Amino acid sequence: MQIFNTIAETQNYLKAQQKAGKTIGFVPTMGALHTGHISLIESSKKENAITVCSIFVNPTQFNNPEDLKKYPRTLETDCEMLAKAGCDVVFAPSAEEMYPSLPKLKFDFGTLETVMEGKFRPGHFNGVGIVVSKLFNIVKPEKAYFGLKDLQQVAVIRQMVNDLSFDLEIIPCPTLREADGLAMSSRNTRLSAETRALAPHIYQLLTLAKEQLQSGASAAETQAFATDYFRNYPAFELEYLEIANFDTLEPVTQADTAGKTAICIAAFLGGVRLIDNIVF
């Protein structure tokens, strides 16, 4: 497995591979890898000759400096996991390598970023859009793999790929869960034993909310139910629970009978911000 820290080395290596006719699959990450990330690597390996994983904790997508500071960084074990999974190339640049100067260009995704994560993390999707554009232009993959745990991120990046005519395919991959239902996330490592034991309530609530909506409850009723649910677990601070159209992420008042419905949640638990979603 090749490990590169500079754009030039990465591009030199990958250009030679592409000239040799090899297809490139790409898994962009912020490191602190878990089984969920590795499943993306495995999907890429099945469909491409070369699999590239980037590890970069992108400062411009954090609206909260404390969250950025506390984001887990485990490069050595990440590389061990990637090597074991058969990843071919790791691109792990410094912030200075990615941003020799701060970008002047800002991305605005319109309605896609005035809801949920966009609403509660102002500037987040600008940071995501710019860094993913940079990574796409550096790696030039045929396919790029993203986990559906970040449902809104997948929607934003898909929109960006269409709007800018990026010549690649976005492959959304299912959320992986622990045995007790907790969505795998790098942030889970920041949970204490106590909060970790409570964390599965997020997915339990999503499952109950889905049942309610399927039984005809309105979005407002389901949201009230969620607020009630967390009254029993005061360690949680619910940020939002939104019921939305799966494609546009715009709020719906009832479960969508024509298309898919997404229930998306963000909650703080012991100071750690967790998100999850369920689609039906």
Added chain:
Amino acid sequence: MQIFNTIAETQNYLKAQQKAGKTIGFVPTMGALHTGHISLIESSKKENAITVCSIFVNPTQFNNPEDLKKYPRTLETDCEMLAKAGCDVVFAPSAEEMYPSLPKLKFDFGTLETVMEGKFRPGHFNGVGIVVSKLFNIVKPEKAYFGLKDLQQVAVIRQMVNDLSFDLEIIPCPTLREADGLAMSSRNTRLSAETRALAPHIYQLLTLAKEQLQSGASAAETQAFATDYFRNYPAFELEYLEIANFDTLEPVTQADTAGKTAICIAAFLGGVRLIDNIVF
């Protein structure tokens, strides 16, 4: 010379060329070609194995629907000129091909677009940025050629290439002028015999303004001089004359002694909007 109307055909052809190790030079245009455009084609031919010219009157960069409607469209003679100049590929898509749906993503270039063209053509550089990104992602050139007549456009695109890590080089090329000094422009064809005879005053004024600044006049004095100058030629409606730092395009109060100074002008003449600049 190959002429393609679809993204798929263009990409198929160019990918085969790139696999064969050929470098691609790219000249994006809105058609209505003149000698200035052809000089960009010639520059590209010197430095690349394959030269691609796009012809697309991009609706999203026109803030004025009348200007869009009146923008000259001369595809047939454009293609004749390009064939004669030795251009290899023309990409001439329809608006529907480029925008199957309207982009949701918007670009904001910050201070670069609150001055001059950005100030007087709101949304213009968003339209330019999105379409040029699309074209770069479709053509994937090693080098792209832009005329310095659109000085602010060159600055915006250079910023975008840096900010999004596009893997290509922007080559700015000098403004070509008619014998009487008028900067070559597709819009010149819309001038009447009478206004065409007046049009060289734009460059004459720029030359005089440069002399004033070099003799120590302030930017404000030079701007007052410009307003006075056009009092003698009421056919002109001066939109702006700005004295700016060449790199940042931010206004300066005096000619820059450390770096380069740009004088940029936009004026309406008989309903036709003309721009020009001089750098020293």
